[in-house]
Amino acid sequence: MIKIENIRLQTAPKIDASIGLLQNVPKAILNKLNSQLNVIDQNTLIEVVILSGESADTIAQFVGGLSGQYYDLGFGFGIVNIPINELESLAKSPIIQYIELPKNLYTTDIQSNGACCVPQATSRFNVSGEGVLIGFIDSGIDYTHPAFLNDDGTTRIKYIYDLSEAGRIYDSNEINKALKSNDPFEVVSSKDLTGHGTHVTGIACAGGRIDLKYMGVAPKSSIAMVKAARGRYALSSQIMKGLKFLLNKSKELGMPLVVNMSLSTNDGAHNGSSLLEQYIRTVANLERVSIVIAAGNEGDQSHHVGGPLKVNQRVSFNVANDEPTVIINLYKPVLPELSINIISPTGKSSGEIILREGYFEGTIGRDRFQIYVAGPKPFDLEGEIQIALVGLDEYLIGGEWSLTINVLNEYTGEYSMWLPIAEGLNIKTKFLEPSVLNTLGIPATVENIIAVGSYDYITNTLSSFSGRGKPVLYEAIRPDLVAPGEGILGPIPNRRFDTKSGTSMAAPHVAGICALIMEWGIVKKNDFYLFGQRLKNYLVKGAKRDRPQVNYPDPYWGYGEVCAFNTLEIISDIITSISNRSISNNLSNINESCTISREVLSRYDNLDEKKGVLVEYISSNDIQKINKNIEGASTVALGGNIAIVVLPTNKLTELYKYIRHF
Numbered sequence: 001m002i003k004i005e006n007i008r009l010q011t012a013p014k015i016d017a018s019i020g021l022l023q024n025v026p027k028a029i030l031n032k033l034n035s036q037l038n039v040i041d042q043n044t045l046i047e048v049v050i051l052s053g054e055s056a057d058t059i060a061q062f063v064g065g066l067s068g069q070y071y072d073l074g075f076g077f078g079i080v081n082i083p084i085n086e087l088e089s090l091a092k093s094p095i096i097q098y099i100e101l102p103k104n105l106y107t108t109d110i111q112s113n114g115a116c117c118v119p120q121a122t123s124r125f126n127v128s129g130e131g132v133l134i135g136f137i138d139s140g141i142d143y144t145h146p147a148f149l150n151d152d153g154t155t156r157i158k159y160i161y162d163l164s165e166a167g168r169i170y171d172s173n174e175i176n177k178a179l180k181s182n183d184p185f186e187v188v189s190s191k192d193l194t195g196h197g198t199h200v201t202g203i204a205c206a207g208g209r210i211d212l213k214y215m216g217v218a219p220k221s222s223i224a225m226v227k228a229a230r231g232r233y234a235l236s237s238q239i240m241k242g243l244k245f246l247l248n249k250s251k252e253l254g255m256p257l258v259v260n261m262s263l264s265t266n267d268g269a270h271n272g273s274s275l276l277e278q279y280i281r282t283v284a285n286l287e288r289v290s291i292v293i294a295a296g297n298e299g300d301q302s303h304h305v306g307g308p309l310k311v312n313q314r315v316s317f318n319v320a321n322d323e324p325t326v327i328i329n330l331y332k333p334v335l336p337e338l339s340i341n342i343i344s345p346t347g348k349s350s351g352e353i354i355l356r357e358g359y360f361e362g363t364i365g366r367d368r369f370q371i372y373v374a375g376p377k378p379f380d381l382e383g384e385i386q387i388a389l390v391g392l393d394e395y396l397i398g399g400e401w402s403l404t405i406n407v408l409n410e411y412t413g414e415y416s417m418w419l420p421i422a423e424g425l426n427i428k429t430k431f432l433e434p435s436v437l438n439t440l441g442i443p444a445t446v447e448n449i450i451a452v453g454s455y456d457y458i459t460n461t462l463s464s465f466s467g468r469g470k471p472v473l474y475e476a477i478r479p480d481l482v483a484p485g486e487g488i489l490g491p492i493p494n495r496r497f498d499t500k501s502g503t504s505m506a507a508p509h510v511a512g513i514c515a516l517i518m519e520w521g522i523v524k525k526n527d528f529y530l531f532g533q534r535l536k537n538y539l540v541k542g543a544k545r546d547r548p549q550v551n552y553p554d555p556y557w558g559y560g561e562v563c564a565f566n567t568l569e570i571i572s573d574i575i576t577s578i579s580n581r582s583i584s585n586n587l588s589n590i591n592e593s594c595t596i597s598r599e600v601l602s603r604y605d606n607l608d609e610k611k612g613v614l615v616e617y618i619s620s621n622d623i624q625k626i627n628k629n630i631e632g633a634s635t636v637a638l639g640g641n642i643a644i645v646v647l648p649t650n651k652l653t654e655l656y657k658y659i660r661h662f
Helices: 017-022 027-037 056-064 084-092 118-125 172-179 196-205 236-253 275-286 503-523 532-542 564-578 598-604 620-629 649-657
Strands: 045-051 069-074 077-083 098-100 104-107 133-138 157-162 168-171 222-227 233-235 257-261 289-294 304-308 312-319 325-331 338-343 358-364 367-373 385-391 399-407 414-418 450-456 481-484 488-492 496-500 610-617 634-639 642-648 659-661
Touching: 045 084, 045 236, 045 275, 056 069, 056 077, 069 236, 077 084, 077 236, 077 275, 084 098, 118 503, 118 564, 133 196, 133 236, 133 503, 157 172, 157 236, 168 172, 196 222, 196 488, 196 496, 196 503, 222 236, 233 236, 236 257, 236 275, 257 503, 275 289, 275 532, 289 503, 289 532, 338 385, 450 503, 481 503, 503 532, 503 564, 532 564, 610 649, 620 634, 620 642, 642 649
Parallel strands: 133 222, 133 257, 157 222, 257 289, 289 450, 450 481
Antiparallel strands: 045 077, 045 098, 069 077, 104 233, 157 168, 304 414, 312 399, 325 385, 325 414, 338 399, 358 367, 367 385, 488 496, 610 642, 610 659, 634 642
16 A cells, blocks of 8 residues: 555545545555546645635745645645655645645547638727637647737747646747747747647637638737646646736736637536636636637547436446546435445445545455445535546456446436546447436536537537536526537648637637627727626527527536627627717817717606616826716726716716716
């Protein structure tokens, strides 16, 4: 056994099931779990994500005393690299609220822009993404590709943050220097080895001197790439680092930010309780950012099963012949007490295992099982159960395995089980009677981001692989939207173009559309608050819903197919309804920059109902004059010469003499 003492009951609520499993795994089989648990042996550093209420300095000092390193993510979240034999000391500390092992998130691989109504939107509203930063957390980018160059040959990429090179940061100056070199990669060595990140970035914002058929949605947007450290998959801790980096750089550049994540995992309860989901939710709530996440490719992969608990039930799953290990995550309601029995294809079984908090292990013929039952977390009522099946020889016995579940008391409820996502398993490893719903990948499960599924814009059908949400009756709608995700043309390394499919390809269509909308709203000063949930509200309202057999919104199509033109039309109409920008020349007594006509405001002359309006003023003296001279008015300055004025509607016309526009 690895020489880590058991973490006692007083610390068990502070660790996730993967760490609970890790602390008890025999060293002989640890390497087989390495791809799932992200650790090699007890002599190495282990990376964990933590949640704490203490200051970053206090945590850094404590972690340093354990020969570790601390990376502050903000908002109480952080990443700790620590010797694995110090894990218990970390868990026992009262300044640490919760510890979680990073999860593996895999890339989830007429023109599609036309299906998204992009040409009409760019023509009608004169938008191209200019002035907006689109950040990607992916496999990297081929910065030499012409799709990412300006017309003068300089780069549109502001930054590459390469986590495979110990967090090396390349800025646009270094990239431009590399582009002038005979051997660019000698200057900036970052490469996209899989082509996934290059393709995803191109869908959103390919531009420059390339054929029009290859153009992205927002061809003049600026680009920032966070290259994940492990090639075709990224750890959740790296995603959190990347998100913080993108936020910081967008603030330095003074540019609105869209973040695209074409990554997905099944490792978690799919209810927003993982630290990755909590961090993304916190960032989306508190920062001026729009986050777009692929729904994942699990719709037809048979990796989820769930439903009402019965007194006795059997869940069967197939294991491919070349599978060294399989990890199953089981989630149940609080009250039902369960036991399980694992049965191999040979008929041998584990015997009944009553699922109580703690660690269980044993053998099933020539294979081995480890189970860790985690208790409730400080922020999650139900906890999790992780079951690892490991072949003591090179591989597990292939064939049909079964898991019997028995309810030991009078309570019932809904359960769910997940296998790892398709990109992490052999295609033949799957549940034999799967559930197609609740196949949305993490972190598209975060409620305040934009989750994007996929449809085939040629056949006009939902993509079979597109991750589905939960039944509408019980949960918030997911995905939010669908976008083209099959046979999508985009750039790949070595200055080439190719087609790829997946929700990874659907998400950047929406990310690019977000950039167009944020340019129109924020950069062009039509609506300074067009980001986050406000932007998503308009996106779902503007989605195409022309399928009579679909009861929108639903867990397959969400609110419909994304449409850039419809969305911008809706936003424009709403603003125009209170803001008429063609002021008549004969209103010479009105400041020519005012944006609401007297004709519109005259409708309110006889009303004394109070309304709040957003105004732009020239100096703070104007705000003081409004408070002093307009009866019943009050103001709240928001900064940047923007304020909210609350006043009777029959006093609206009096604002003209004090403000620039509203």
